[in-house]
Amino acid sequence: MNKNIKWYVIISFSVIFLIAYAAYFFTDIGRGLGALGDDDNRIEEPLDNNKLPIPPLLEDKNPEEGKAEFDLKVQYGKTEFIKGYEANTLGYNGNYLGPVIRVNKGDDVKININNTLDEPTTVHWHGLEVAGEMDGGPHQVVDPNTTWEPYFTIDQPAATLWYHPHLLHKTGEQVYKGLAGLFYINDESSERLDIPKEYGVNDIPLVIQDKRFTNNGNIPYDLDMRDIMNGFLGDTVIINGALNPQLDVKSEVIRLRLLNGSNARTYEFNFNENNEFHQIASDGGFLEESVKMNVVSLAPAERAEILLDLSDYNVGDKITLRDANYNLMTINIVEDNNKDIDIPKKLVEIDDYNKDEIVRSREFVMSGMGPMVTINGKQMNMDRIDEKLNLNELEEWVIRNESSGMGMMNSTPHPFHVHGVQFQVIERDGGAPPLNERGWKDTVMVDNGEEVKILAKFRKKGLFMYHCHILEHEDSGMMGQFLVE
Numbered sequence: 001m002n003k004n005i006k007w008y009v010i011i012s013f014s015v016i017f018l019i020a021y022a023a024y025f026f027t028d029i030g031r032g033l034g035a036l037g038d039d040d041n042r043i044e045e046p047l048d049n050n051k052l053p054i055p056p057l058l059e060d061k062n063p064e065e066g067k068a069e070f071d072l073k074v075q076y077g078k079t080e081f082i083k084g085y086e087a088n089t090l091g092y093n094g095n096y097l098g099p100v101i102r103v104n105k106g107d108d109v110k111i112n113i114n115n116t117l118d119e120p121t122t123v124h125w126h127g128l129e130v131a132g133e134m135d136g137g138p139h140q141v142v143d144p145n146t147t148w149e150p151y152f153t154i155d156q157p158a159a160t161l162w163y164h165p166h167l168l169h170k171t172g173e174q175v176y177k178g179l180a181g182l183f184y185i186n187d188e189s190s191e192r193l194d195i196p197k198e199y200g201v202n203d204i205p206l207v208i209q210d211k212r213f214t215n216n217g218n219i220p221y222d223l224d225m226r227d228i229m230n231g232f233l234g235d236t237v238i239i240n241g242a243l244n245p246q247l248d249v250k251s252e253v254i255r256l257r258l259l260n261g262s263n264a265r266t267y268e269f270n271f272n273e274n275n276e277f278h279q280i281a282s283d284g285g286f287l288e289e290s291v292k293m294n295v296v297s298l299a300p301a302e303r304a305e306i307l308l309d310l311s312d313y314n315v316g317d318k319i320t321l322r323d324a325n326y327n328l329m330t331i332n333i334v335e336d337n338n339k340d341i342d343i344p345k346k347l348v349e350i351d352d353y354n355k356d357e358i359v360r361s362r363e364f365v366m367s368g369m370g371p372m373v374t375i376n377g378k379q380m381n382m383d384r385i386d387e388k389l390n391l392n393e394l395e396e397w398v399i400r401n402e403s404s405g406m407g408m409m410n411s412t413p414h415p416f417h418v419h420g421v422q423f424q425v426i427e428r429d430g431g432a433p434p435l436n437e438r439g440w441k442d443t444v445m446v447d448n449g450e451e452v453k454i455l456a457k458f459r460k461k462g463l464f465m466y467h468c469h470i471l472e473h474e475d476s477g478m479m480g481q482f483l484v485e
């Protein structure tokens with residue numbers, strides 16, 4: 001390169017970088033780093049009697065054993081999050097969020113997705129191991145007024161998965177407006193285990209998201225420089241679409257299926273009495289053993305199933321689900337049920353991958369600063385295949401977050417998601433991963449400066465994505481493609 005041009009490029013990039021950094025720095029100082037409940041203009045009059053909405057279970061249209069068929073309509077909606085105000089939202093078969101799709105391991109499933117929006121969308125089955133062309137990534141565009149009919153066989157253990165759009169550059173907005181739903185898989189283990197199973201009664205779906213409400217209760221997706229850098233952080237949390245919801249339960253063990261469905265926020269879930277609970281499942285299914293804990297941290301897209309023992313509580317007692325010290329949901333004990341359930345210790349058998357069988361090791365380095373966030377120095381290009389893999393070979397992926405490499409005060413964690421596979425985390429920062437990360441995972445938090453090693457065996461063919469699940473980073477191009485053949 002000509003020497004003058006080279007200097008011109010270096011100086012130009014430095015200037016852009018400094019301007020971006022200044023914008024980041026000054027917007028943050030005044031507002032606190034997206035802290036919850038720090039916005040004076042916020043109005044928060046939740047609806048009276050704000051019961052936690054339980055999404056409907058989607059009806060299976062195929063009565064045949066071993067088969068299932070579902071209809072999903074992607075539609076515009078109006079949602080009253082705040083009393084007296086309507087927000088413009090999106091939903092599946094409704095105004096906001098979607099129904100829970102429940103299938104059994106081994107089922108042949110077909111889903112008819114009708115897009116009634118006047119913009120394209122896609123529906124990605126997050127955590128499901130299906131062929132690339134059924135995955136619902138950015139290549140499987142569902143144009144307005146058309147129907148996409150993916151089909152697949154459920155070929156993995158019981159788990160709490162989810163579905164959401166994955167349209168290139170538009171994922172953040174469509175998810176934020178309400179397009180997300182849970183996808184449950186049942187199998188013989190989930191049937192056999194002595195855990196709560198009554199949907200919406202003691203087995204509770206919880207989709208947790210943060211929003212930024214305008215004074216008239218709307219949720220526009222307007223990004224400023226800070227949002228593009230850190231991801232969109234709201235100031236108010238809603239669960240299943242409700243603000244400060246109330247959940248009524250019996251004094252028994254309850255099972256909470258937590259999905260962090262937020263664009264960018266990571267939560268530290270806990271209860272106000274510092275209650276001990278047991279995590280029984282991670283992203284891709286049950287852990288080998290339940291893990292006793294007081295706080296569970298979930299990055300965007302991560303899930304955890306936890307059991308909370310309320311059998312010592314009395315009618316009239318309340319406890320609160322929190323994120324750090326911020327109240328999210330009140331749990332009211334409204335009925336006695338002195339049923340003694342022992343929380344099982346042993347859950348399922350998971351065969352650990354054998355490191356001797358690793359065929360290839362790959363590195364994924366996440367760096368840069370929004371909107372110039374990259375993986376291995378590259379931004380997403382639909383026409384470029386970044387990695388080629390062979391079917392059924394065990395791979396080691398070393399994932400590093402080097403976004404602090406520029407000596408910035410900026411600290412950007414990146415949750416790394418891989419499509420079409422459930423993987424095992426074998427190392428976090430040189431040490432063993434915590435107990436609750438030793439089950440099946442499809443998304444793993446990689447904090448600033450951290451290195452995480454995972455082992456994965458890809459069992460489905462096709463083209464898949466890996467990306468940061470901070471949706472604004474993904475939309476900026478922090479994503480790559482791999483082909484399994």
Ligand SMILES: [Cu+2]
Pocket residue numbers: 373413414415468469470473474478
């Ligand atoms: Cu990221």
